[in-house]
Amino acid sequence: MCGIIGYIGEIHATDGGVTGEAADDDTPGSVGEIVHRGLKNLEYRGYDSAGVALVGAASGLTVAKRSGEVGALSVPDVPDATLGVGHTRWSTHGPPTDANAHPHTDCVGDVAVVHNGIVENYEALKRELSDHEFTSETDTEVIPHLIEEELTGVDGDGDADLLAAVRRVEDRLEGSYAICAVREGDDRIVVARRGSPLVLGRGEDAAFVASDVTAFLEHTRDVTYLEDGDVAALSPDGVEIFASGEPVERETETVTWEADAAEKGGYEHYMRKEIHEQPESLRQTLAGRLDVDGGDVDLDVSFPPGFLADLEEIRIVACGTSYYAGRYAAQLFEELAGVRATVEIASEYEFGAGRTPDRTLVVAVTQSGETADTLGAVRRANAAGARTFAVTNTLGSTVTREVDGTAFIRAGPEIGVAATKTFASQVATLAMLAVAVGRDRGALAAADARSVLEDLQGLPGAVQQVLDEEKQVREAAREYRDSEAFFFVGRALGVPVALEGALKLKEISYDHAEGFAAGELKHGPLALVTPDTPVLAVLTDGARADETMNNVTEAQTRGAPALGCVSAGEEFGTLDVSFEVPDVGVVEPLVANVYLQLFAYHVANEKGRSIDKPRNLAKSVTVE
Amino acid sequence: MSDDPVTAVILAAGEGRRLEPLTNRRPKPMVPVANRPLLEHVVEAVTAAGIDRVALVVGYRQERIRNHFGDGDDWDVTIEYVEQSTQLGTGHAVLQAEPVVDGPFVVLNGDRIVDAAVVSRVRDLARDGDHPAMVVTTAEHPREYGVVSLDDDRVTGIDEKPEGPVETNRINAGVYAFSPAVFDAIRETHATGELAITATLNELAADGDLTAVGYDGRWLDVSNLWDLLEVNAGLIGESPESASAPPTLRESVTVADDVALAGNVRIGPNVTVGGSTAIGSNATVEAGAVVENSVILPDAVIGAGAVVRDAIVAGNARIGPNATIAGGPATVVVGDAVHRDVELGGVVGDNASIGGGATLADGAVVGDGVRADAGVVIDGRVESGAVVRRG
CATH class of the missing domain: 3.40.50.10490 (Glucose-6-phosphate isomerase like protein; domain 1)
Incomplete structure (x- = not known):
């Protein structure tokens, strides 16, 4: 899973290529800055490497890329750039290194490609391209080299059409992908979509393409979702979309939610x-x-x-x-x-x-x-x-x-x-x-x-009540943050909540956390229970609280501290910490989950974890 | 005169204990009138005055504020938050904003609604930067505020909540124009206990350095629970179309013109919603209920056949079927003070549940989380979290 963005627009000395009402006074001016900002908006899709390619009439193709977060990338100043593409990566093929970061280029450095998805037949393709020089371990890199072959193969002088080349290359790729290709001396961005998301944004004198509208929503709300198999060319004259080689019209929609x-x-x-x-x-x-x-x-x-x-x-x-x-x-x-x-x-x-x-x-x-x-x-x-x-x-x-x-x-x-x-x-x-x-x-x-x-x-009000008790959860998180492991238990509707509570804690705090159906504790996991492994239990309506409490007691007799989310009006006197869940019937376990979210957050925050971007994880997993 | 951008510093860290139980779970600036927090009305006056940088000084229950305003994009402003972790007075609150203020600035209270016009005037004065300036308005009960003595357009003194008789009804409106020099002035102010901004202002006034800006426009303060009904009614009357997308209503429902309904409220059949009423997001009014001159907060439920008049029903509270808050003049005790003949049917705190057929005597104030049995009669104040049984 990765995020890609492309931008093409007129150069304006002061306010960049974006005009009209959608333009924001704070909008960074140059093409490089707009692409960089778009990448920041896409960072949730991956953040182990980032890069940009900028094309200007005089300056040609400029590529900058490196491993690390988008913020660590310094985008070169290319004043005459009229278009650019960018990529934020989450590694699938090849570790996060500078070389494996996108964009990838062909042998002569005329073509640059950013790609989201997987080219499944890249090994076979790479063998066919044996006379090409590869500099990375990625599947993506075959694409610029294939484009190079198509460009030079058409009439031998490297002056062929980028659009035609991308179309032909697309026929040879297997797998899922969204790609954006640019070329020195060409004033277009050519994009293709199969299996990975790609959306076009239409500004007044500018066009965008990205994995997700959040990349460019600050510039335009008029968007066109490409369909699988579509190839499109973004040029100063507008956007042309092709399906199976024929020009097609795709509907333009207006996004109403706020970036x-x-x-x-x-x-x-x-x-x-x-x-x-x-x-x-x-x-x-x-x-x-x-x-x-x-x-x-x-x-x-x-x-x-x-x-x-x-x-x-x-x-x-x-x-x-x-x-x-x-x-x-x-x-x-x-x-x-x-x-x-x-x-x-x-x-x-x-x-x-x-x-x-x-x-x-x-x-x-x-x-x-x-x-x-x-x-x-x-x-x-x-x-x-x-x-x-x-x-x-x-x-x-x-x-x-x-x-x-x-x-x-x-x-x-x-x-x-x-x-x-x-x-x-x-x-x-x-x-x-x-x-x-x-x-x-x-x-x-x-x-x-x-x-x-x-x-x-009653769910929104009940959740608000839980949020109002955040201080109590923070205190519990402080007390138990250094535990060896955390076990989450529940029955019935409490089981998925226990599993989710454990997932939340492990993914952001990196602590060992596991969720169980409470009845399963005695069938094995109880062996893991020590005075240093708190048990968090869902003890609400819809979660067979009394039976669950029996299992919690089993853990307590082994010395484990016990924390419970308990229905309002009920009481389990032996709990070390009791969080009150308002009376909302079958959604009480869902409300209890908010306590577990806050608990996970505060344990991770106490430990100074990278909460919004846990290691090795990305938001939208678009690979299988 | 410089063209420096002017920042608006809005003080929103206070708790507002006089509005309990509404302020048990939200800071006073987040108490809604016409379905929007007081603070949102203040922010809108600031943006309408052309100011696009806001520093919110937050403290008590600040998540509610951060959550609502985010980074300010919905209001086309840049909002920065500064935290006043302990409430050590308004001067101390202003000092907290020092790191995010780098030029002239204006100061407003997050719980007092003023017109954009006066914010513009103060902004211009801040930009001119000659002297600090203070907006002076008039009040019916000046002794509840800082009473201001003037010499022409110079403030000569501010007497905070004076005990004895006063010679003027001119009061400090709590809107100021400052340059960053005021931060030193606040630091140098001698104060015992709380560091109130008025202490610094008095020192400036003594030196003849404080300009008064006369103002007779809108100045709405919700000091007491019943003020909320009045301010709510006033604001709805100005612009009754507070609902961005009004809900679809059944034919059997009667709704007065001066009503603010959130887009996602549910109104059952045969409901009557009388004038000067605001009903918040995700609230429900069940069949046959009558709601009039009331403020209903988000997620509340008014049960079938209930009568709710001159009342405040806080977030997620439940009024049982056929319960009655009849409304009308009442005597309300707040702290040590007895307020007679105020227009307040009753108040029900957040998450409280009033049983079916129960009655609130005029002016009853039910704390948050209270459980009241069916059929009880509630009089006076009920502590938060209490259980009211039929006995």
Whole structure:
């Protein structure tokens, strides 16, 4: 997973190439600065190396790249540059070194390419290019050399068309990619998309291309999502898009959400900001969708008549935090919608035997809508003939174009690599879907639906109450920060929350943390329990608190400190720390999770970890 | 006259204890009127005056402020935060802003709403930089504020909350123009206990160095809970279209013109929303309820058939079905002071739950997190976290 950006615009001495209303007084002026700023906006996609290539009529092609964060890259001053591309990398092929950073160039240094994705047949291609000199270990580097061959091979003097060359090279690449190519002496950026996201931004006298609109949202809101197989040329005269060699028109949409919602504001970390945004993001998730009086939900989704009534199974496919949201939802589907529900890790998903495709609904849960493993699962489900559905945060994302229906979680952009508010909004959206399916199937009485909807309605306020107790969590984090390991336990809806709580802590604090179904403690993990391994338990409604407490007591008798998230009005006197969870029924474990998010954050913060960019992790995993 | 950009320093670190229980979980500047925090109205006056750099001095419950304003892009300003970790007075608060102020600046209170016009005037004075300046307005109860003595357009003294009779109703509006020289002046001010900005201003006034800026425009202060209803009504009356995308309402619902509804409120059938009412995000008003001259904060639920008049229902509070806050003049005790004949039906704190059929006597103030059983009658003040049982 990587982020790419390209920018082409007129040169203005003072305010760069961006004009019109979208231009901001603070906008950096030169092409290099605009590309650099775009990379900073994309840093969540990867941050182990970064680089830019700038092209000017007189200065030719200038490349600068290095390992390290985008901020560490010094972008050369090229006053006559009219276009540039940039890349922020998260290593897949070859370690993060200066040489492996993008852009990559051809032998003579005329062509520069940035790439997001994987060229699967790069070894074979590299063998074919045996007379070319390679300087990196990346799969990407074959692309500029292939372009070089096409350019020199057409008429021998290196004066061929970049667009035609990219089109021909694209035919030879296998795998997934989004690429941007530039060439000395050419006033265009040529881009191609297959399997990796790529979006065009249309300014007044400027055009952008990037992996994600956040890269350029401060400049323009008019965007065009490229489709798989599209090749486009951005030139001073505008943008031309081709599919299968023919010019095509693609719709231009206006992005309405705020790029600045993706900025850190007054917080020291995006993660803490995003944890605190949850009451508001949940209000957005729920807005206009709950009909409490009528005991129904309006998610603006439709299924063929009779499909839900005949449904045999809902299979949720997801990865990481989204997978835990799926685990939470599966229990709600069974309880509220009366339908068998299973959850598969997307990379492990196969349609499997003994299932009827037209009576199976496969629900893909992915924040970015670009998660390669989840997209792969959707494609396998589609191929098997199942109906597919996506729950995602990202309008226009790839998954939305590959499924039969989508519900958006409306959580707003999430920048911290550790997912927080999107987990809450995913579970809330899936809970609404469970109510909608249950009502449609006649499995859920209106009165029971109403009670669940009231709990959902109360979710933002309950989360706010938890946030108001942050000080208590910070104190607990200080007390237990240096523990040897942390164990998270729960039952029923508390299990996915325990798993998510452990994931959050391990990914940002690098501590050993594991989540278990509480009943499993005695079947093995109890051997790990010592006075130096606190146990954090979900002890709320929907999580079989009393039984879980019995397991917690087992750990306590081995000396482990115990911290619990406990329903308001309940009390477990032996807990070392008790966090109160407001009364919101089946979403209480979800509210308890906010305590676990804060706990993870404060343990990591006490230890001075790189919270928004944990080592070895990136936000949107677009490789399998 | 220089063209230096002027920074607005807004003091928002205070707690605002007189507005308890609303300020138990949010700083006073985040108490909403017309569905937007007091502080947002102040920030808007500042931006309307052409100032695009704001330093927010925050302290108590600052997450609420940071969360709402972020880096200020939604208001087209650059917001920087400085922390006043202990409340040692307004002078101390202004000092905290020193690292982010590098030229002339204006100071405002985050909980007092003023017009953009007066901010413009003070901004110009700050830019001219001759003398520090202070906005002087008039108040009905001057003794609750700093009473100002003038000699022409020079301030000669500020008498903070004077005990005895006063000769004038001119008060310090809490809006100032300063140059960075004031930081030294604050440091050199002799003060015992709290370091109030007025102590420094008095020293400047004694030297004849403090210019008065007369102002008779809008100056809205929410000193007491009942002021919130009045200020809310006033602001909604000015611009009733506070909802960016008003919710779709059933035909059976009656909504007065001067009402501010957040876009995602849920209004059940046969509900009546009377004038001067603001209902916040994700709040629910169930079937047949009547809400009038009230401030309903986000996530609150007004149960079916409930009557809520002249009331404040805080965040995520639940008013049970058929509960009654009848409204009307009341006697309210705040600390040691008894306020008679104030327009306050009742206040329900954050996350409190009032049982079905319960009644709040006029002026009752229910703390946050209170659980009140069905059918109880609540009179006076109920401490936060208390349980009210039928007995």
